Amino acid sequence: MKTLILFGSKTGTTELCANKIKEQLANCEIDVADIKKSKNLALGQYETVVIGTPLYMGQVTGPVKKYLNLHENELLSKKLHFFVCGLALGQEGVDLFQKQISSQLFSHASQVKQLGGDIHLEKLNPLYKWMMKKIMTKEKPKLGLLDEEIKLFAQDIK
Numbered sequence: 001m002k003t004l005i006l007f008g009s010k011t012g013t014t015e016l017c018a019n020k021i022k023e024q025l026a027n028c029e030i031d032v033a034d035i036k037k038s039k040n041l042a043l044g045q046y047e048t049v050v051i052g053t054p055l056y057m058g059q060v061t062g063p064v065k066k067y068l069n070l071h072e073n074e075l076l077s078k079k080l081h082f083f084v085c086g087l088a089l090g091q092e093g094v095d096l097f098q099k100q101i102s103s104q105l106f107s108h109a110s111q112v113k114q115l116g117g118d119i120h121l122e123k124l125n126p127l128y129k130w131m132m133k134k135i136m137t138k139e140k141p142k143l144g145l146l147d148e149e150i151k152l153f154a155q156d157i158k
């Protein structure tokens with residue numbers, strides 16, 4: 001049976017992370033898809049579904065939220081894994097994510113991991129760019145995807 005990795009991404013980091021997870025699962029049959037374009041993708045062929053989202057202002061992206069609402073029942077019948085990208089690392093990012101999704105989906109998931117995040121200033125609108133420049137100067141957040149965590153996350157996808 002196949003594995004589906006769905007990602008929501010505004011500036012490409014979560015998409016890159018989805019592809020890094022795929023690379024780690026080289027021996028399995030895997031599809032990677034943008035959640036925005038997957039509303040009607042049949043889940044029947046997949047035994048395992050992995051869903052990744054970035055956080056913006058503490059929120060998962062609109063397409064991810066919509067998808068989870070629309071497909072909650074079917075996702076509850078799958079092996080489910082979540083990953084979160086953002087600047088709030090570790091448990092802090094997981095806690096923010098937990099507040100955003102239904103408690104059934106959260107507790108059904110085999111794992112929920114924060115896998116790092118990145119800032120692509122050139123892809124942000126002027127307001128977000130201004131905000132992020134300020135945050136980066138003041139707080140100097142750790143940037144970049146966490147390759148070791150990605151490896152461990154992929155190892156636990158069974």
Ligand SMILES: Cc1cc2nc3c(=O)[nH]c(=O)nc-3n(C[C@H](O)[C@H](O)[C@H](O)COP(=O)(O)O)c2cc1C
Binds near residue numbers: 008054057
């Ligand atoms: C305006 C803005 C708000 C953000 N808010 C959060 C946040 O609340 N929590 C967090 O962990 N990261 C936050 N981030 C960081 C993003 O989640 C991070 O850049 C992520 O890697 C973006 O993923 P994407 O490239 O797939 O869209 C924010 C970034 C921007 C630009």
